[in-house]
Amino acid sequence: MKPLTLPRIRNAAPLILVAIAIFATAGFLPQHPFVDEYIHWPTARLFAQGFWPINPGISTWPTMNAVVGWSIALFGQRDHILAGRLVIVVFSLFAVTGFYRLAQQFDADSAQLRTAQFFLSPVVLPFCALIYTDLPALSCMLWAAVGALRRQPWLLIGAGLLACAFRQNDIVWFVALACLFGWLSLRAGDSIKPLHFTAVIAVVAAWLAVVYLQHGIAAGAYTQGDHPGNLKGMPNIWFALVVAALIYLPYFLWRLFRDGDLLKLWHYLALGVPVALTFHVNHRFNLIESNYFIRNYLLLRTTAGPGMAIFLMTVTTTAVLVFRTRLPKLAELRLPFLLFSALSLLPFWLIEQRYYLPIYALFWAMRAPEDKRVEHAQLLFGTVCSAWLIVRIAQGLTFL
Numbered sequence: 001m002k003p004l005t006l007p008r009i010r011n012a013a014p015l016i017l018v019a020i021a022i023f024a025t026a027g028f029l030p031q032h033p034f035v036d037e038y039i040h041w042p043t044a045r046l047f048a049q050g051f052w053p054i055n056p057g058i059s060t061w062p063t064m065n066a067v068v069g070w071s072i073a074l075f076g077q078r079d080h081i082l083a084g085r086l087v088i089v090v091f092s093l094f095a096v097t098g099f100y101r102l103a104q105q106f107d108a109d110s111a112q113l114r115t116a117q118f119f120l121s122p123v124v125l126p127f128c129a130l131i132y133t134d135l136p137a138l139s140c141m142l143w144a145a146v147g148a149l150r151r152q153p154w155l156l157i158g159a160g161l162l163a164c165a166f167r168q169n170d171i172v173w174f175v176a177l178a179c180l181f182g183w184l185s186l187r188a189g190d191s192i193k194p195l196h197f198t199a200v201i202a203v204v205a206a207w208l209a210v211v212y213l214q215h216g217i218a219a220g221a222y223t224q225g226d227h228p229g230n231l232k233g234m235p236n237i238w239f240a241l242v243v244a245a246l247i248y249l250p251y252f253l254w255r256l257f258r259d260g261d262l263l264k265l266w267h268y269l270a271l272g273v274p275v276a277l278t279f280h281v282n283h284r285f286n287l288i289e290s291n292y293f294i295r296n297y298l299l300l301r302t303t304a305g306p307g308m309a310i311f312l313m314t315v316t317t318t319a320v321l322v323f324r325t326r327l328p329k330l331a332e333l334r335l336p337f338l339l340f341s342a343l344s345l346l347p348f349w350l351i352e353q354r355y356y357l358p359i360y361a362l363f364w365a366m367r368a369p370e371d372k373r374v375e376h377a378q379l380l381f382g383t384v385c386s387a388w389l390i391v392r393i394a395q396g397l398t399f400l
Contacts, residue, residue, distance in 0.1 A: 087131075117375070
């Protein structure tokens with residue numbers, strides 16, 4: 001093991017900053033169940049007490065709840081929500097290392113900085129300590145992506161299976177990564193072993209069996225109507241582009257300044273018309289508490305007056321810039337990435353920015369680095385926004 005030196009510590013500073021911020025977030029959050037934690041935390045405590053509940057208010061299988069419950073029981077901390085959040089913090093640190101390894105596959109020199117930018121962004125950092133399924137699922141999905149790119153089949157299969165167990169919609173990314181693994185193997189002239197192929201098919205078959213048994217994506221009865229398995233999710237695709245433009249503002253402003261002359265009027269017309277025709281915000285969760293949920297505030301302003309015009313311009317501009325984003329390696333992945341991103345969002349009638357974490361993670365890990373000044377401005381911008389948001393959450397005033 002190499003000794004720690006000042007240059008090595010300085011190089012690792014972005015990752016150290018991320019780890020400190022994640023632990024600090026766990027301490028700043030209100031020490032009581034928050035938003036969906038009101039359902040997840042009591043379910044985890046039941047697992048800690050030796051019960052095996054299926055809570056109809058949880059829209060996924062309670063894999064995360066079981067892991068949190070059994071972990072706090074192991075350490076004798078059944079009554080302290082901070083203990084449960086620290087379990088999520090551990091998953092978040094796994095996600096940090098997975099993202100870093102993934103980013104290294106595309107541009108090793110900027111991998112640490114991009115890792116810090118992603119995890120210190122306001123759409124990611126608050127979830128790094130909340131007892132939600134998102135970070136455990138993201139950590140597994142990122143390591144599955146590492147397995148696919150490095151052609152390590154059992155890492156891909158094992159991490160992909162866990163990702164689907166935490167959040168069922170990750171089956172889209174598991175299939176995408178399995179296809180990536182197969183394509184890379186065939187391109188390298190290697191044959192795909194029957195055992196690996198069978199294992200992938202077994203994971204997909206198990207997912208189909210679980211969905212069949214629970215009559216859809218949601219695990220519970222009364223949440224099924226709020227998490228339907230249909231194609232109402234076009235607004236989620238459009239909103240994902242707007243949220244991306246907000247949280248990566250310095251990056252996209254720089255891209256717009258550099259490539260703005262390439263944006264043509266027909267781009268706005270071609271994209272703006274379908275967006276305007278399909279953007280219907282009618283889920284009941286997106287129409288309540290606009291002073292509490294920032295996303296609902298934005299949705300309310302979008303659907304009122306000139307907000308839609310600004311929304312359409314933001315969607316179309318971001319979509320064009322994303323499509324033209326340069327990948328330093330494996331540029332052929334751009335179109336498949338966009339296709340699977342759309343497929344991962346289509347089932348969601350409910351608009352929530354946390355659904356976008358896998359997409360943002362892959363996009364940010366794969367993209368080519370820009371001017372250093374822009375990269376540091378992006379890091380500073382995201383950190384300031386996250387700090388403001390977490391303080392607001394600690395005050396109980398707003399939630400993303």
